[in-house]
Amino acid sequence: MRTRAVPTRWQGLGKALPVLWGLYSGSGSTPYRVCVDLAAGSAKCTCPSRKFPCKHAVSLQELDLPDATPPEWVQEWTTRRAARELDSSPEAVARRQRSREKTAANRALAMSSGIDGLRDWLLDVASAGIASLPGRPASWWQAFTARMIDAQVPGVAAAVGEIQEIVARAGPRWTSDVADRLGGLHLLCAVQPRSRLGVTVPEETVKAAPGVSDSWVALLRLETDDGRVRTVRQWCRGRRTGRWVVAIRHSAVGAPVPLLPHGLESTAVVHPYPDSDRVALGELEGSHDPAPVPAPESWRTALAALEPRLVADPWQRLFPLGCASVRLCAGSLVDGTGHGLPVRDDGGLDMALALTGGVPFDAWGLWDGHALRLGAVVVDGRLEVVG
Numbered sequence: 001m002r003t004r005a006v007p008t009r010w011q012g013l014g015k016a017l018p019v020l021w022g023l024y025s026g027s028g029s030t031p032y033r034v035c036v037d038l039a040a041g042s043a044k045c046t047c048p049s050r051k052f053p054c055k056h057a058v059s060l061q062e063l064d065l066p067d068a069t070p071p072e073w074v075q076e077w078t079t080r081r082a083a084r085e086l087d088s089s090p091e092a093v094a095r096r097q098r099s100r101e102k103t104a105a106n107r108a109l110a111m112s113s114g115i116d117g118l119r120d121w122l123l124d125v126a127s128a129g130i131a132s133l134p135g136r137p138a139s140w141w142q143a144f145t146a147r148m149i150d151a152q153v154p155g156v157a158a159a160v161g162e163i164q165e166i167v168a169r170a171g172p173r174w175t176s177d178v179a180d181r182l183g184g185l186h187l188l189c190a191v192q193p194r195s196r197l198g199v200t201v202p203e204e205t206v207k208a209a210p211g212v213s214d215s216w217v218a219l220l221r222l223e224t225d226d227g228r229v230r231t232v233r234q235w236c237r238g239r240r241t242g243r244w245v246v247a248i249r250h251s252a253v254g255a256p257v258p259l260l261p262h263g264l265e266s267t268a269v270v271h272p273y274p275d276s277d278r279v280a281l282g283e284l285e286g287s288h289d290p291a292p293v294p295a296p297e298s299w300r301t302a303l304a305a306l307e308p309r310l311v312a313d314p315w316q317r318l319f320p321l322g323c324a325s326v327r328l329c330a331g332s333l334v335d336g337t338g339h340g341l342p343v344r345d346d347g348g349l350d351m352a353l354a355l356t357g358g359v360p361f362d363a364w365g366l367w368d369g370h371a372l373r374l375g376a377v378v379v380d381g382r383l384e385v386v387g
Contacts, residue, residue: 022034032046032056035074058149064229111151111153115151122186133167144160155195173370216239216267219376220364220366220387222373230251232248232258244320247260260287263290268285269281270282298337299335306367325361327359341367341372342371344371361377364377365387
């Protein structure tokens with residue numbers, strides 16, 4: 001699956017929403033023509049795969065595509081589809097409904113098979129023990145993640161990829177971290193939330209639902225690169241609602257542009273994805289320098305406030321967390337009550353210390369259960385982004 005999302009394998013990429021397209025260089029001499037209609041949930045690919053959507057159509061949706069004019073072959077496909085959709089006879093309506101039901105049934109069957117495979121994989125790991133994982137060859141991991149992609153549960157594939165990375169890093173807590181991830185996968189088998197399995201919802205569908213209007217402070221940011229796609233995530237705090245939302249952008253070429261101007265306060269309407277903190281951007285009215293965001297008085301208060309988020313999504317790994325008037329002491333940020341949280345020794349911390357001069361400051365960061373990744377501080381009544 002990794003090679004299918006490598007930009008060099010693609011050419012002629014473009015989008016004219018809701019339609020995406022591209023040419024994929026596979027094993028044959030002629031590139032596969034791949035086209036996806038997000039609004040209709042339909043896809044077309046010239047590869048010989050019998051799966052729908054095929055792997056190339058799924059990978060195309062992971063790429064950050066430029067706006068472009070559809071080439072002739074894309075226009076022909078959309079025209080043919082439009083002609084079929086225009087047929088409003090009872091027979092045509094029934095035929096389209098049967099097609100949608102068949103597609104949904106096929107995916108449900110594939111996902112069920114994937115969950116069964118995950119249960120078998122977890123049993124295999126439990127039987128051999130966590131200590132056996134460092135000895136597993138790369139092919140063992142790759143074979144299973146590829147199987148999960150084929151079963152159309154990419155969320156499971158990503159979770160297993162995280163476990164592989166934890167094992168490869170072999171940090172001091174790797175066994176407990178792996179056990180935690182395995183427990184999450186076991187819970188996933190029982191609950192099967194569609195968002196965690198990787199079932200995507202078209203952005204157009206999300207935007208059709210009611211939005212939330214507020215002044216959103218783009219406070220925290222995290223950029224990642226999995227070798228295929230670069231991703232930027234923003235945690236934004238609603239000034240009036242006090243709600244945290246996550247804005248995500250992907251790019252296969254170059255650094256992705258954040259959904260909202262980072263470090264600023266934007267008056268906008270955002271549309272939440274189902275059962276998720278993620279949002280799509282609706283109407284953006286304007287942005288300006290933000291006033292400080294009030295922080296909890298202690299780490300204990302801040303951590304206690306995370307309980308509803310953990311109950312709603314026990315698979316979540318990163319949480320926005322803040323505390324007022326903290327100071328650095330022996331690798332931790334200590335609050336006014338003397339309680340501290342470990343902080344990552346990185347550029348964000350260095351910049352915070354340079355800005356504050358070592359005096360107590362309000363801190364905001366991303367908490368992963370082990371350490372805080374500092375992202376913003378308040379200096380002289382001004383909110384400053386440091387990470």
